[in-house]
Amino acid sequence: MTKYVAAIALWFAAVASFAVPAQTDERAEIAANLGQQWFNRMADALRHLDFEATLVQAQGQRVQPLVWFHGSYDHDTDLELLIYLNGADMRVLRIGEQSYYYSAGGAHAYTLQSNVTFGLIPPAFYNSFSNISQHYQVIASGGMRVTGRNAQYLRLISRDNHRYHYDLWVDRETGMLLKMQMMTPQGEVLEQLQLTSFSVTNELPEPLIDLGQFQQPPRMYGNDDSTPVKFALQPDWLPDGFKQRIASHREVHDTRLPTDYYLFSDGLTEISVYITESQLQNLPSLALQGPDSMVNLRVNGFAVTVVGKVPAETLHMIAERTALKSTMESEE
DSSP states (O other): OHHHHHHHHHHHHHHHHHHHHHHHHHHHHHHHHHHHHHHHHHHHHHHHOOEEEEEEEEETTEEEEEEEEEEESSSSOEEEEEEEOSSSOEEEEEETTEEEEEEGGGTTOEEEEOSSOTTTSOGGGGSOGGGTTTTEEEEEEEEEEETTEEEEEEEEEESSTTSOEEEEEEETTTOOEEEEEEEOTTOOEEEEEEEEEEEEOSSOOGGGTOOTTOOOOOBSSOGGGOBOOOOSEEOOOOOTTOEEEEEEEEEOTTTOOEEEEEEEEOSSOEEEEEEEEGGGOOOOSEEEOSSSEEEEEEETTEEEEEEESSOHHHHHHHHHTOEEHHHHHHHO
């Protein structure tokens, strides 16, 4: 009888040992599915919700309060207005796929063709999670009150250590993004954004109603005036998922140096690569990590500067692995 009881106990123990991993995997799958649903709900709110909000964006010691208006003009066109409240008077207006950047005096006003407003939140937050799911995973886990509203917590995690991670808090009633933290793979918070007030208007906010008289600034780097790259040195490695969006030769606005410019994106993050002749650029070799990391290296007689919201180590690898065109072709 004792042997019989012992056998039953061992059988139950064996079943339990298989059940625990199965239950863990099932819970993880549920959390991931919920995470994707909440992410997509957030994207829908950012595209279609009529709202006005105030918020604070913080990067280290730099704190910037803003006013944010958004509304849907029709089914296909949404409007967005950002007003920066500290420092120079700066505003960003987006109408559908045209974004207009204004500053005090108009000296640095320009237009970009883009259906998202750059500089506030990652462009991928406006679109379905499926666009970035190959390189990121999102998990729903609990929640808390943010700006006096019940919020769902989402953890957006890179599938490698070449990118930053994000913590998101999404309004459970409307799906609106209420709070965001961007952090290194080691957990250091580099950038934060939090709404301090938020209200749904159910119609276009007043500042977005009459836009017929606004003056459009000149287009920056339009397709018509792009010049092919000129230098032999080119990027030869980027993390999986980053695709080239721009490759052109231009004079950099601040330095006026002739530069080959490359822009890469994985849908969530952008990386810019600037290549110029080494003797014309005076920057030392350096690596700075932060909300916008930067690395500058000398490679084969060129100065290579790489900038992006990714770890400095990733940028260093990109700069270090730039190669002369003839070398790249022979390797192919």
